[in-house]
Amino acid sequence: xxxxxQSPTHLIKTRGQHVTLRCSPxxxxxxxxxxxxxxxxxxxxxxxxxxxxxxxRGNFPDRFSARQFPNYSSELNVNxxxxxxxxxxLCASSSHFSTSTDTQYFGPxxxxxxx
Amino acid sequence: GQQLNQSPQSMFIxxxxxxxxxxxxxxxxxxxxxxxxxxxxxxxxLIALYKAGELTSNGRLTAQFGIxxxxxxxxxxxxxxxxxxxxxCAGQLLGGxxxxxxxxxxxxxxxx
Numbered sequence: 405x406x407x408x409x410q411s412p413t414h415l416i417k418t419r420g421q422h423v424t425l426r427c428s429p430x431x432x433x434x435x436x437x438x439x440x441x442x443x444x445x446x447x448x449x450x451x452x453x454x455x456x457x458x459x460x461r462g463n464f465p466d467r468f469s470a471r472q473f474p475n476y477s478s479e480l481n482v483n484x485x486x487x488x489x490x491x492x493x494l495c496a497s498s499s500h501f502s503t504s505t506d507t508q509y510f511g512p513x514x515x516x517x518x519x
Numbered sequence: 520g521q522q523l524n525q526s527p528q529s530m531f532i533x534x535x536x537x538x539x540x541x542x543x544x545x546x547x548x549x550x551x552x553x554x555x556x557x558x559x560x561x562x563x564x565l566i567a568l569y570k571a572g573e574l575t576s577n578g579r580l581t582a583q584f585g586i587x588x589x590x591x592x593x594x595x596x597x598x599x600x601x602x603x604x605x606x607x608c609a610g611q612l613l614g615g616x617x618x619x620x621x622x623x624x625x626x627x628x629x630x631x
Contacts, residue, residue, distance in 0.1 A: 408561075437618070446522055446607050446621030447562070460618050494561050498617070507552065508611075508619060510561035 406431070408497050408511030416517045417485050425480045425514045429497030435459075436478040437508060438470055439494040447494055453478055482516075490518045525608050525622025532598055533630050540625040541592040542608030550611040551584050551591040552619065557604045565606075566593070598629050 409428045417423050429436050435454040439447035452460035453472035467483045476497075482489055492515050496508040525542045532538060542551070550569055554562035566577050568584035568591060575582055582593045591608055605626050609619040 435617070439619075444623075446525075446609075446623050447619070448522075449618035449620070452617055462618060496619075507550075507564060507567050508617070509564060510554070512559075512561045515559075 408495055408509055410493075410495050410511040410514050412514060413512070414515045414517075416519065418519050419485055419487060421485050421518075422481065422483050423485060423516060425482075425493050425495075425516070426477065427480070427495030427497075427511060428477045429495075430499075430509060433497035433499050433509075434476050435498045435500065436472055436476065437496045437498075438478070438480045439496065439510075440464070441492040441494055441513070442490075450480070485518045487518050490516060492516075523608055523610060523620055523622040525625055527625060528623070529626040529628070531628045531630065534599060536598055538595040538598055538602075538627060539592060540606060540608075541590065542610075542622050543590040544610055544620075545589070546610070546612075546620075547588040548610030548612055548620075549588075551582070552609040552611065553580075553582050553591070553593045554607045554609060555604045556607060556624070562607055595627075598627075600629050600631050603627055603629050 411426045437452040438450040441447040449462040451470040456472045470480045472478045492513040494513045495511045498508045523542050523544045553565045556562045566582040571588045573584040579596045605624040607624045608622040
């Protein structure tokens with residue numbers, strides 16, 4: 405089975421632009437989470453979606469938004485890009501929500517560079 | 520953003536040596552996870568711990584969920600060159616969002 409897939413792999417944008425990142429979870433997984441990882445740091449939680457509903461939001465500005473589709477894939481949108489948005493954006497999927505033994509599996513990430 | 524206290528930040532060891540790293544938090548977690556990340560890739564799950572006091576092994580890797588639920592450690596025995604990478608601990612709370620809170624990582628270098 406394929407793991408979590410993300411597209412595009414790399415992206416270069418300029419300040420003020422908008423970006424959309426895409427994620428397909430592991431087949432059968434219904435929960436998708438997004439994380440931002442800046443160089444030298446651990447990933448920081450942005451959003452979690454389960455069954456197309458937002459279940460959690462991290463401490464990120466309203467410029468960041470996301471949604472989940474009926475096939476459980478997800479998009480992360482970032483408006484009015486800033487230089488500080490340059491990071492590796494990771495998507496993780498898990499099969500359920502709030503299950504004690506559930507685990508999140510990560511995709512390879514999208515490397516976003518804002519110039 | 521919130522991050523766990525992970526140490527050491529980096530380790531330089533010889534092939535065959537054992538490695539130990541740990542993670543502490545001021546908060547209680549229901550689950551502790553250990554991931555490994557290599558350049559240009561996403562984190563790969565190594566070990567998941569679900570109960571306080573639990574000791575779990577995965578090949579040469581062993582991890583424990585602290586009794587207080589505020590800490591965890593990871594040991595790697597008889598290191599090999601392919602162990603090179605950045606190791607992250609992550610804590611997870613259930614109820615509400617399932618967000619993972621990560622440490623800053625331990626960068627491991629293994630000299631052959």
